[in-house]
Amino acid sequence: MTPEEIKAFEDQVYAYVGKRVCTATPAKDAVNDTMIRHWTEVMGDTNPAYTNPEWAAQSARGKTIAPPAMMYVWNQEGYAVASTGRPSDAQSDLVQLFNDNGYTGVLGTNVKQEYFAEASPGDQIVMEMVIDTISERKATARGTGYFYETLATFSNQDGVKLGTQRFRVLKFIPQEQPAAAKSDSALEVPTRIASPRGHDNKWWWEACDEGRVMIQRCTSCQTLRHPPRPMCGECQSTEWDAIESTLDGEVLSFTCLRHPAIPGYPKDPICAVIKLDEGTHLVANVVGCEYDDVSIGMRLKGKVEQVDEKTMLPQFYPA
Amino acid sequence: MSEYQTLNFADVSVGDSLPEQDIDITSGLVVSGALATRDYEPVHHDKSVAQAAGLPDVFMNILTSQALMTRFATDWSGPEAVVKSLDIKLGAPNVPGMVMKVTGQVTAKDGDSGVIDIAVTGENNIWGMHMAGTVQLALPQGA
Ligand SMILES: [Zn+2]
Numbered sequence: 247m248t249p250e251e252i253k254a255f256e257d258q259v260y261a262y263v264g265k266r267v268c269t270a271t272p273a274k275d276a277v278n279d280t281m282i283r284h285w286t287e288v289m290g291d292t293n294p295a296y297t298n299p300e301w302a303a304q305s306a307r308g309k310t311i312a313p314p315a316m317m318y319v320w321n322q323e324g325y326a327v328a329s330t331g332r333p334s335d336a337q338s339d340l341v342q343l344f345n346d347n348g349y350t351g352v353l354g355t356n357v358k359q360e361y362f363a364e365a366s367p368g369d370q371i372v373m374e375m376v377i378d379t380i381s382e383r384k385a386t387a388r389g390t391g392y393f394y395e396t397l398a399t400f401s402n403q404d405g406v407k408l409g410t411q412r413f414r415v416l417k418f419i420p421q422e423q424p425a426a427a428k429s430d431s432a433l434e435v436p437t438r439i440a441s442p443r444g445h446d447n448k449w450w451w452e453a454c455d456e457g458r459v460m461i462q463r464c465t466s467c468q469t470l471r472h473p474p475r476p477m478c479g480e481c482q483s484t485e486w487d488a489i490e491s492t493l494d495g496e497v498l499s500f501t502c503l504r505h506p507a508i509p510g511y512p513k514d515p516i517c518a519v520i521k522l523d524e525g526t527h528l529v530a531n532v533v534g535c536e537y538d539d540v541s542i543g544m545r546l547k548g549k550v551e552q553v554d555e556k557t558m559l560p561q562f563y564p565a
Numbered sequence: 566m567s568e569y570q571t572l573n574f575a576d577v578s579v580g581d582s583l584p585e586q587d588i589d590i591t592s593g594l595v596v597s598g599a600l601a602t603r604d605y606e607p608v609h610h611d612k613s614v615a616q617a618a619g620l621p622d623v624f625m626n627i628l629t630s631q632a633l634m635t636r637f638a639t640d641w642s643g644p645e646a647v648v649k650s651l652d653i654k655l656g657a658p659n660v661p662g663m664v665m666k667v668t669g670q671v672t673a674k675d676g677d678s679g680v681i682d683i684a685v686t687g688e689n690n691i692w693g694m695h696m697a698g699t700v701q702l703a704l705p706q707g708a
Contacts, residue, residue, distance in 0.1 A: 281601075288594065288601040289632040294569055295644040301569060306645055306705070314648040315631040322603035328610070354627055358652040436691070507693060 247347075252383070255347055259392065260380055262343075265336040267375035267396060273320035277312045277369045285316055311364040317400050317409050318359070321373040336377055337396060344417040349391055351418040361409040363402075370403040378412070391418025436509030437554045447474040453488075455558050457550045460488040461526050472526040493548030493560065495522040502537045510554055516540055520548070520562055534563040571643030573707035574679045583641045583669040583683065588633060590625065590663040590689065598629030625659035630687065630696050637667045638683050638700040649680055649701040657692035665689045672699070679703050 247255065275281065279297070286296050294301035295311050302310040312320075323332060332338050341352070365371060378397035383390060398411040441451045450473070453460045461470050466483035477484050500518035507513040516532040518540070530548065532540055545565035553559050588594075599609035604626045607614035615623045631651055639646055659665055665687045673682035680703050687696040 285601045285632065288597040289629070289636055291632065291636040291639075293636070293639050293644050301644070313632065313635065315628070315635045315651060316602070319602045319628060323605075324603055325605050328605035328607055354655050356652075356654050357627055357631065358650065359631070360650045361648055364647065507688065509693070 256383070258343060259340070262336060262340045262377050262394075263380050265340075265377050267335050267337045267377060268373065270372050270374050270401075271321060273371045273373070274324070275320065277320065277365050277367050277371060279310070279367050281319070282310075282312055282316070282367070285313060285319070289313075307364070309366050311366050312369075314361045314364065314409070315359070317361070317365070317371070318373075318398065318411055320371040321400075337375075340377060340394065341417065344392070348419050349417045351389055351391065351416070351420040353388060353416045353418070354413065355393065355416050356412070356414040358412045359409060360411075363406055363408050365402060365408055371408065372401045372403070374399045374401075386416060386418060388416065389418040389421040391416050438510045438557045441557075446476050449488075450474045453490075454550060454560070457558065459491045459493055459528070459548065459550060459560050461491050461522070461524055462486050462488050470524055470526050472528060489524065491522050491524055491528075491548075493522070493550075493562070494565070495520045495528070495546050495548065495562070497521075497532070497540060497542050497544045497546060498527060499542065500532065500540050518546075518562065520546060528560065530560045530562050532563075533561045539564070569644050571645035572641075572704055574674070574676075574681070574704040575707055577671055577674065577681055577704065579671050579674055581671040583637065583671075583685075586637055586640070586667040588665045588667065588687075590659045590661055590665055592623065592661045594629070595623050595625050595659070595661060598632070599626045602626060602628035602632070604628055620658060620660060622660045622662075625695075627653070627655065630655070630659070633665075633667065633687065634685050634696060634698065634700060637669060637685060638702055641669075642702050642704060645705050647703040649703055651698070651700055653696050653698040655696060656694035657689065659687075659689055659695050660691075663689040663691050665695055669700075679706050 282296050291313065295305065296313050299310055375396055375398040377394060379395045381393040383392060393414055393416050395412055395414045400408040402408055443451050450460055461472055462474050463470050463486060464478035464481060464483050465485040465487055467478060467481040469478055469480045471479065498519040498521045500516060503515050503517055516537050518530065518532045520528045520530055522528055546562040547565040548560045548562045550558055551561045596610045608618055609623055609626045612623055631653060634653060635648055635651060667685065667687045669683050669685040671681055672684045680701050683700045685698060685700055689695050
């Protein structure tokens, strides 16, 4: 679009700020036990304030209430949305305007509900909604677009204000969309970074794949060494064999890697330098206990375990 | 008097962690959640429509996420707590086959109103952050 075209488009868009999506519309059904029960069953919410009249009668409220998060549910359009689509209103017209100009992407980004009073069975919820704000044109990770925010206000039959809802939506020009899944192929689960397997250490990882942790040994002076490397640091011999570790050891040093979660890895892993009883040191994860329970000198017992679809690694447990 | 206990304002400290919840995201939960919230948008019950929108399967609607966030807070606080607000930033979709871990921590207390802020995060095991936000609860001031 040329700057003039963008200007003309934005003039149309911003004309929607302040427009009513709906004027005081009463919900089709009064707040009722049946819809509350359907909701609580699915959500696994056993709060007796919603569904237990005996408990509620002796509670501070004296009666059951609707789950506050249902505030918007009462005024939902219903099955027509799945069949004939949403009826025309300011919001659907705005969405259409965006779509017609290439802003076909849609993403809900934020929703904030505030509750001023609780609703109980029998209450008739009335909703009003306006298009409250539309942002300037913004470049986002999803593509260039505009955020628009609707503000809904909820009241009961007596005009008591029950709450408000602000819902922010991004309408954007989709950039390269991730390819739609065409089949029923399973979701791709991120796996850990594959271990680097070079000339000098491939054998170590292959033993690990088979469930063993090996320690390299100089055949000339019998010194053990880890990690694997081609030459003995004591006698400079390049001849070696290896022994299998019993994976008994103790914590020499440890930390918790507090980092935003990395796909494929557990969050906040405990990483330790472990002194194996054979004498060499190994960096591995301590699992099966809390970080606060780990201490220097603590005895550990290792096991080689499968930690994701394709990775075997030694994991150490409190002995 | 009651098998249901509610935390008093004085029982709670900033920094308290709430018990984690692991929620299995199943087709049943996604579709039933959409219907229980009267949300008939086809992307929440029709896999072919969800796939045309670029997702592998039907995905959880926002009203279900809101419900799970409230439940997380009040399961911990007990039923006399009054939910004052729910503020959610939305992230990656919840799709069947995932598990969402919900965690939370008390981040503020207001002695005048008896309102506490709980920072809540729901992370699924495949795409990460599904929802992050704040639930505010008013707790009884106690006897
Ligand atoms: Zn040597």
